[in-house]
Amino acid sequence: MTIRSLEIFVRVAECGKMSEVARNMYITQSSVSQAISEIEKEYGVKLFDRISKKLYLTEAGKKLLGYGKHLLSINEEMIDCMKHCAKNIRIRVGATVTVGTCVISPIILELYKRNPLVEPEVFVEDTSLIAKKLLNSELDIAIVEGKINHPDIVIKSIIKDHLVLICSNKHKFYKRDSVEVSELSNQPLIMRELGSGTRAQLENQLKELKIPMNIRWSCYNSEAILRAVTDNFGIAVISELLVEEYLKKNLLWSCDIEGIKLCRTFDIAYHKNKFFTENISSFFDISVEFGKKEMRKKVRR
Numbered sequence: 011m012t013i014r015s016l017e018i019f020v021r022v023a024e025c026g027k028m029s030e031v032a033r034n035m036y037i038t039q040s041s042v043s044q045a046i047s048e049i050e051k052e053y054g055v056k057l058f059d060r061i062s063k064k065l066y067l068t069e070a071g072k073k074l075l076g077y078g079k080h081l082l083s084i085n086e087e088m089i090d091c092m093k094h095c096a097k098n099i100r101i102r103v104g105a106t107v108t109v110g111t112c113v114i115s116p117i118i119l120e121l122y123k124r125n126p127l128v129e130p131e132v133f134v135e136d137t138s139l140i141a142k143k144l145l146n147s148e149l150d151i152a153i154v155e156g157k158i159n160h161p162d163i164v165i166k167s168i169i170k171d172h173l174v175l176i177c178s179n180k181h182k183f184y185k186r187d188s189v190e191v192s193e194l195s196n197q198p199l200i201m202r203e204l205g206s207g208t209r210a211q212l213e214n215q216l217k218e219l220k221i222p223m224n225i226r227w228s229c230y231n232s233e234a235i236l237r238a239v240t241d242n243f244g245i246a247v248i249s250e251l252l253v254e255e256y257l258k259k260n261l262l263w264s265c266d267i268e269g270i271k272l273c274r275t276f277d278i279a280y281h282k283n284k285f286f287t288e289n290i291s292s293f294f295d296i297s298v299e300f301g302k303k304e305m306r307k308k309v310r311r
Contacts, residue, residue: 104152156207191269198244
């Protein structure tokens, strides 16, 4: 099986039409069919079921598609590297919102120190979208706040984070050291969007305790949450990393919630078949060291 025949197979698997692949690759449809037939013959498997003129991947085809995407991605990286040996290749990094706001920038800055020619591309999305991009080889590595449970994605916890309740200086919780979880009943909540690790953790625990939630705002970024709480539209549960400046300026108040656990970790994630280039290895090492530094800071505080 050649890289060319593998590329043809992947394209057919993704669009489901040999004629469209032939047109886009400027080859004949018989060439497309022959490439797939040669793979099937070489390994003694059937890659597609043809039903009513439509193509459906078999189990063998699904497995080959997963490997094929990663092999083509590695091949692309190799070509990129050979073409640009004088400078280093890009690294595609995923980050969830809190990570993108508080964590990713210092890690990238340290990466620049080790290799000034690195070309990082950072994508800030929710955890579920980042997982899909990792599986589809659209990202090299990521740091996420939500949980990814997939057998093809490797996870390593690197940073411990603590969630706190925040309110404005006009709210009845202002100046409280803590509040009981039962006091959150029907309080107007400013929440992250569905798919957020922060939201999932709070929702799951309140549902278990049968505490009714009154979600007023659903926000895709932390800045919107902080502003809404500052203006006293409601309360929120958010990473303590995000509120330090607001607390210093006395714009917000933070406290713990008694009766639930609001600790979590930020995890580094990558595909189990990912080939680690020098830059990806550096990013991984820097991220782990960053997590250790954050832990030492918390111990001193």
